[in-house]
Amino acid sequence: MALSPAVNENSSVGWDEYTFLSPIEATPMILAVGKDSPYESVEALLEGIEESNGAMSYAASGATAIDGFTVQALLADADMDPLTAATVIPYRGGGELATALLGGHVDFLAIAAASLMPHIESGDMRPLMVYSPERMEALPDVPTAEELGYELAGQVIGWSALYGPPDLPEEVVAKWDEVLEGVAQSEGWLKRAEDRGSVSTIGSVDMTTYAQEQYEFYRELAESFGYLQ
Template sequence: MKSLMKTVLAAAVVALAAGTAHADYPEKAVTIVAPYGAGGASDLAARALAETSREYLGDQPVVVVNKPGNGGMNGARFVSEGTPDGYTLLLARVGMALYPAVQESSPVGWDDYTFLGSLEATPMILAVAENSPYKTAEELVEGLKANPGALTYGASGATAIDGFTVQALLADNELDPLTAATLVPYKGGGALATALLGGHVDFLAIAAGSLMPHIESGKMRALMVYAPSRMDTLPDVPTAAELGFEKAGQITGWSALYGPKDLPEEIVTRWQETLAKVAEDEKWLELAERRGSISTAGKEDMAAYAKSQYELFNGLAREFGYIK
């Protein structure tokens, strides 16, 4: 009996100590891993979150570390396999749902995380150069129908999000997503924007952050936005959903905050409370607007949204023949 009581008491002490430790979280710097290169969407969102969240975390430092490679999976795996103590988190991007949806050998599953909350929608923009004959998305679609395979578009890959933006639009208009337009691959948003400016491709649909300076200068024309709502900076440009494009209307870029599986509930709650405060933070909102994003901080049921995004891209990959 005494032995049993000692065991119970020891377990209670451990549980109490753990609860107290979590209640004091964070007691040291928190690291946010950005799984893509410096200057990209994940890096910018991570640094904006680091700058604004520390005030609501007892003024503990929040630092950003870039771990790019393998379509974002290097950074994703580093976090998903880490210790679930809340000190190493992931600035997740749409690729965390998309990559496992199209790569059956993905090293990380879409659900190998604790989902802490959404951060932002990062619109994609369907754009042409200023001298293009196409003034609207509908006119571009008519041009694609009139000349199957003749028009070219830039993307970082067929199964990357900026490949799916175009292919979904083609499928929505009963065009072959693989042959109705010719994909020309480039690495990164800067190279893609340069390709459109130089006339090397006819159109593209990539992240707003890479295109807005050229749209604002008049060197590019925005035809459509892939986002849940119109952009404040492009109030006259319709969304894909507004134009009735079912598949394209479900595609947008996004950022979220993830942790390793089995994060303690106290840490999850602390971050949910923090994101609710970040959502109202003027600096966060200013930085989101500056990078062309729409803040969704803490507003989405992130587990459900990530699942729906995985299912979307997995369905498109099967429909388009990338996986069986």
């Protein structure tokens, strides 16, 4: 809702053509390699990418999807060309992305935690870094991008929010605020978020401001990486 109009000049809907109700959850992304990969740290992986001259590949939903920007932001932080240093191989959905890494069809990826945690817990994947403001409770020994000093990558995180149509009546907005306040305290909701590897963010920020900040962040990345002129 914020990323698509940021990277697409012909987007049919602007980032601000909604009534913003509330953030719902934040979804950490995880940079991971297969269990047999020789790379045991982000630094080692980046060295391997640089030495490969574009031969290494990663799976993503698309070059300008969030799981494409996870990798490209990291490459830019490492002073490599975000579009050519590694080759993006597009797949549909988290299941296909994870399968691509498990099958050895790509060298690495950085996608939503929910799609990777079962494979990390089974030992079939090795996590190198998380894209999250704080370390994940389930992966306490895995550093964040911000901790490692990756400025752009440290700002990338998945999220979802509740939007309404434009000019939603105030009484409807008030009702949603009331409902969401209850959801935020619901043990069922909090447990579901935890099971998904995400964090409940209901009511944590002003959604209009956050959506604008996210739009501007990805717009700047798209312009800097050459997707937009």
